[in-house]
Each structure stands twice: as structure tokens, then as C-alpha cells.
Amino acid sequence: MQNIKLQRTTAPKEKPNEDKLGFGQIFTDHMYIMDYDEGRGWHDPRIVPYGPLSLDPSAMVFHYAQEMFEGLKAYHTGDGRVLLFRPDRNAQRAENSCKRLCIPPVPQEDFINAIKTVVSVDRDWIPTKPGTSLYIRPFIIATDNHLGVHPSLSYKFLVILSPSGAYYASGLDPVKIWIEDDYVRAVRGGIGEAKAGGNYAASLKAQEKSDAEGYAQVLWLDGVERKYIEEVGSMNIFFKIAGKVVTPKLNGSILPGVTRASCLDLCRHWGLEVEERRISVEELVSAARDGSLDECFGSGTAAVISPVGVLRFGDEVMEISGGGIGPLSQRLYDTVTGIQTGRIEDEFGWTVEVK
Structure with missing residues (x-):
């Protein structure tokens, strides 16, 4: 693990209002x-004042989109600790993304040490109000x-x-989701399972379409x-259909989410029947029509749990859980955020403390 040099800023910024983050x-x-x-190889790790980068106009990232990224959070606990949530999963996924994109992987211990060190340096930026966090x-x-x-x-x-x-301004209020049947984002054999900017660029056109119809996501x-x-x-x-928790099986074009894995672990721990499999849109519409579609929710680092x-x-508009938050969605949100912020005992060893 490489030693990290530290250059502290000489012009600290004013901290933001936590109600308007x-x-x-x-x-x-x-x-x-x-x-x-x-x-x-990888060399010269350092922490420097936040600021612009200087890159040549011919830098390959601008022309061929060879880049990857990750996302995780740091949380303040009630007793003053700072916790990361499953950073080992992010380090492993980053390595997998790098291999797919022909980028030399950062050693996982250096990846995690970089995060822990820069979070420690700027720990006084971590907000403390409920529902807030430091996005990394x-x-x-x-x-x-x-x-x-x-x-x-x-x-x-x-x-x-x-x-x-909160990722959504409405917080934990259920969102409206548009099922896209024209544009596609990724295919098996492509880069859908990598955390790469190209996947998100491919999604923007359909997102514009859904926005125009008043839907939050595609x-x-x-x-x-x-x-x-x-x-x-x-x-x-995720869907809860006829009492079973169902989510699409990872197939090479779906991102293996850290929160997804945590939800699956928790549901199995609670004794719920869980299925990772292919789900056709016809099955979903049929379940909504016959009343067996009990719940639907999204999972991700940014929103944690987002009820749908x-x-x-x-032309088929399907209201789920009466348009409200289902009990499983609420339980998962309360449990995951409880572990992340130290309110609930971490019996799974998912959190890592930043000293």
C-alpha cells in the first residue's frame, strides 16, 4: 500500500447549509x-486542494470515453464515528470495470486507502442531519x-x-418510472455491467422522453x-410478486449493485423467498392487473431505497401499493440506513470505520 502525500488547502471553503445540499x-x-x-504502474498518490485538472485537448478520455467511476458514501454516526458501507464491494467492482475497459486496475487496498484517507482529511464536511451523507x-x-x-x-x-x-427531492416518496421500449442502454457482451460513463450517456435520450411525461427515471x-x-x-x-421478492438476474448487461446485494442478503436473512431470474414486461403487466404485484422499489447508493x-x-399505467410505500421497501430502507449510520448493529460486518 502506497504512502499518500498531503497538501492542505490554504483557502478553506465555507461549509454549506445542510438543508440545501x-x-x-x-x-x-x-x-x-x-x-x-x-x-x-500506479504512482505518486496525493491529496491536494480541490480544483480544475489540466488535460491536453487530445487526451483519449475526451475522444474514446475510456473511463470508469464508482459511487459510495460516508456517514456520521450518533456517537461521532464515520462509517463507510461495504467499500470492499466497490473496490472489487471497480477492478472488474477496469478490466472490461482495458484500464490498469488500482490495487484494491490502495483504492480503499485512498477513500479512507481523503474522507478523513475532509471529515468535517460530512453532514449530520438525518438523510444526509458525504457522497464519494x-x-x-x-x-x-x-x-x-x-x-x-x-x-x-x-x-x-x-x-x-436526498437523491430525489421528494425523499422517500414513491417515484414514477417509465418502462422504455424504444431505446436500449446496454446489451450482453457490451459494457452494461461496468460502471462507465458511456452507459449513462446512452440513457439520456430516453430520460428526456420520460421527463417530458412526468416520470422520474427510465x-x-x-x-x-x-x-x-x-x-x-x-x-x-426489485418487485414483490405474490409474496416473493423478485429481481432481474445479473446477465452481463446489468450493473451488480452494492445496495442490490445488500437487499438480497437482508431478504434471505429474514427468511423471505427470493428469486433472481428473468422477468418479462408482460409478466409485470399481468401481475399489476391481477393484483399480485405487491411492491416495486429501486436500490442504489445514491437513493438507497426508492419506492416506485x-x-x-x-399506454398501461400501473399504480403499485396504492401509490404509497410498501412495508418491505420501508423495512429495507430503515435497516440499510440504520446500519450505514450506526443506529442498528452491523451483524454482517458491512461497515468500515474511518479513523
Whole structure:
């Protein structure tokens, strides 16, 4: 594990109003940077004042989108500790994304140490009001100054921090989701299971369409047959159908979410029947019509648990749980956030304390 140099800012920013944080709009005093050069590997890890990067216009990230990112959070506990939630999962997923995108992986111990160190330096930026957290964005960009299509020979790994409120302004209120049947985001064999910006760029056109109809997010169908449920733009998706907890099986085009894995672990721990399998949109519509679709919710780092009150597929508008929050959605939200903030005992060993 490499030693990290620290250059503290000489001009600390004013801390924000915790009632007006929004999501991903405010950034702390410092950021972490480490460089990669072929033949030398990852080197020169450092924490410096937050500020702009200087990149050549021909840097390969601008032209061929060779980059990846992660997202996790740090939380204040009632007794003054700072906790991360399952950062080992993020480190493993980052390594997998890097391998798929031909980026040299950052060693997992360096990945986690970078996060713990920069969070410790800016720990006084972690908000304390209920529902708030410090969002952590690690990312890697290709920096070779070259326009040929091949993997870059140099990269930067950065970690930036953002004190944030709820991802949705409505908080835990159920959201409306649009099931997209025209555009596709990813296919098996592509980069859908990697945490890469290209996946999100591919989602924007459909998001515009759903926004215009008053829907918060897009729920994607598979890119081949366009009949099987995959994931929401910023979340994995869960259904409770006839008493069973059902979620799409990971198939290479769905992001393996950390919160998704935690929800599955908790449901099984509670003795609920859980199925990871293909779910057709026809099955979903049929379950909504016959009343067996009890609940629907999304899971992700940003929103944690996001209850879904309405699904729309074509002209079919499906209200779920009477448009309210279902009991399983509420229980998962309370449990996951309780563990994250230290209100509930972590019997699974999921949290890591930042000293």
C-alpha cells in the first residue's frame, strides 16, 4: 500500500447549509489523485486542494470515453464515528470495470486507502442531519495525448467528495418510472455491467422522453428481445410478486449493485423467498392487473431505497401499493440506513470505520 502525500488547502471553503445540499452539487476542500504510466504502474498518490485538472485537448478520455467511476458514501454516526458501507464491494467492482475497459486496475487496498484517507482529511464536511451523507466519487480517466483507437498508456485515478442530501427531492416518496421500449442502454457482451460513463450517456435520450411525461427515471428492457426487465437508470429494480421478492438476474448487461446485494442478503436473512431470474414486461403487466404485484422499489447508493408508486409501459399505467410505500421497501430502507449510520448493529460486518 502506497504512502499518500498531503497538501492542505490554504483557502478553506465555507461549509454549506445542510438543508440545501441537493445531490452532487457541492464539493469539499480536497481531492485525491494518483497517476499511471506504462512501465511504472500506479504512482505518486496525493491529496491536494480541490480544483480544475489540466488535460491536453487530445487526451483519449475526451475522444474514446475510456473511463470508469464508482459511487459510495460516508456517514456520521450518533456517537461521532464515520462509517463507510461495504467499500470492499466497490473496490472489487471497480477492478472488474477496469478490466472490461482495458484500464490498469488500482490495487484494491490502495483504492480503499485512498477513500479512507481523503474522507478523513475532509471529515468535517460530512453532514449530520438525518438523510444526509458525504457522497464519494472515485474515477479513472485515460490521459494519453493521442487520437489512435487503442487503450491509453497513462491514466489518472481521482476521488472527489460531495456533501449531499436526498437523491430525489421528494425523499422517500414513491417515484414514477417509465418502462422504455424504444431505446436500449446496454446489451450482453457490451459494457452494461461496468460502471462507465458511456452507459449513462446512452440513457439520456430516453430520460428526456420520460421527463417530458412526468416520470422520474427510465426502466430499461433487454437490448436483444426488448421484453425482459433489466434496471433503472440509477438503480437496480426489485418487485414483490405474490409474496416473493423478485429481481432481474445479473446477465452481463446489468450493473451488480452494492445496495442490490445488500437487499438480497437482508431478504434471505429474514427468511423471505427470493428469486433472481428473468422477468418479462408482460409478466409485470399481468401481475399489476391481477393484483399480485405487491411492491416495486429501486436500490442504489445514491437513493438507497426508492419506492416506485407508478410504472408505465406504453399506454398501461400501473399504480403499485396504492401509490404509497410498501412495508418491505420501508423495512429495507430503515435497516440499510440504520446500519450505514450506526443506529442498528452491523451483524454482517458491512461497515468500515474511518479513523
